[in-house]
Amino acid sequence: PLTAVINKNGELEIGGCSVTALVEQFSSPLYILDETTLRQAAQQYRQSFQTHYPGPSQVIYASKAWSCLAVVAIAAQEGLGFDVVSGGELFTTVSALKQLGWDEAEIAEKIYFHGNNKSVQELQEAIAVNCTIIVDNWLELETLSKLAANSGEPVKIMLRLTPGIECHTHEYIKTGHLDSKFGFDPNQLEAVFTYIAEQPALHCLGLHAHIGSQIFERQPHQDLGEVLVQWFAKGLTYGLPLKELNIGGGLGICYTESDDPPSIEEWAQAAALSVAKACDHHNVPYPKLIAEPGRSLVGSACVTAYRVGGRKVVPNIRTYIAVDGGMSDNPRPITYQSVYRVALANRMNDELSETVTVAGKHCESGDILVKDVALPAAEPGDILVVTATGAYNYSMASNYNRLGRPAAVLVSQGEANLILQRETYTDLLRQDCLPNRLLS
């Protein structure tokens, strides 16, 4: 959990920095990323797999949760690899790793490229980096086998399959059920194995599946481990050089008091043991076990700070207080009905004297960050924080209503460093073109 304390002025401090002071210095809305929390989560993942899995393991960061140079750099320093799903995430990751001084071989080994509709250009970029490409479907397999034949070097691939495992999470973030847009249907796998066995340019290193996100049960990943090992054993009989098994990500985090996910260690242990047991059962060597968490690495490590503006009282119904951001910096409430916790960072010791609904500033009624929460009586200028905003907030942020994306700072031991600049009006116009004929 966050390295947060309440200081003697009753202000929230994260990573040794007062949130109030951070907002004064960097303005608002502001993403505040606690370096210690992120590093600890990464360490827990690595240690848990090392402790509970008898074979080699690699944790890779699902960079879709928050991809930027600083976050990639921290994950890299903690020994994580990377799941990227677009040319842009690949570019960001490779840029950060190069700046850290990684050589080409290390970069190639640590990056896995996902996606259900990678463009030919993206595939070529992945081949140029020589990372592993997680093949999602037949069209991609055929395209890749042509590109690989032309490139001269064998291309490393893994196969994504749809394991047919249901889990309890929001409809939009389930991916393992059979009616999913991702991955090969298990019925196709033997045909795929046969095809790949005849493609010397494709080096099939393993199998992958991801069943969904914000999952609180352990059973689905245990089941997944078994299903994957079963197919792994089958793939070996086709002579494929399989040696890696990727169980995806998906561990949920606490957004509110009622959320009760397993710990990173409990989750990793359950998954690791089920894979190891299935390997023993099928008498196959332990593959390198890969997990690719996103949310549970970065989610709890960040809060978003806003300035409170005006209030609207609808008598006998509701009191709204408005903040200076909203669905553009956190689209999760409007997209998935996600619920968050809030606090007034400059008045942490004040009594929770009213129930309010926190509204964003966008021109849309649904732009509500949190409904009916207890807070001290908020006044204009107070600083409101929403917690656990590290995952899928900045990465899904937009410029709706032409708001610039917020700045982000990294805090640690009383030091704050800018990691993302606030977008300015000039930034907003940077991609705009005004054709000459509109001016005449």
Ligand code: LLP
């Ligand atoms: N691997 C694959 C192939 C994925 O598709 C995902 C997430 C992950 C790993 C990481 O899953 P995590 O550990 O973060 O649960 N925007 C949604 C979440 C979408 C998740 C997409 N895939 C949200 O804000 O809840």
